[in-house]
Amino acid sequence: MFILDSLLIGGLRFVLDKVAAAAEAEAQDDSALRDQLLEAQMRLELGEISEDEFAAIERDILAAIREIRRPNQGVLTMSPKDKITGVEIETFDSDRET
DSSP states (O other), X not given: OHHHHXXXXXXHHHHHHHHHHHHHHHHTOOHXXXXXXXXXXXXXXXXXXXXXXXXXXXXXXXXXXXXXXXXXXXXXXXOTTOOOOOOXXXXXXXXXXX
């Protein structure tokens, strides 16, 4: 009985981990937002929406894209526990022969 329960829980954990990974990957993908922006532009060109409506849609979509990209911009952060232990300095001397 214990083995069956542990197999069931292990299998359920595996499935939930895969679902969570897929959801995170989709949340970091901005292609759906780009498609929405393209669709709004097409609707504008066809006269289905006004310039003001398009501007509002574009503003919202671009803000959402920026939020997705912000964590991926490689911001350097340090906590109070971090410590700089050394610095490498390289010099370039154009007169020196190699």
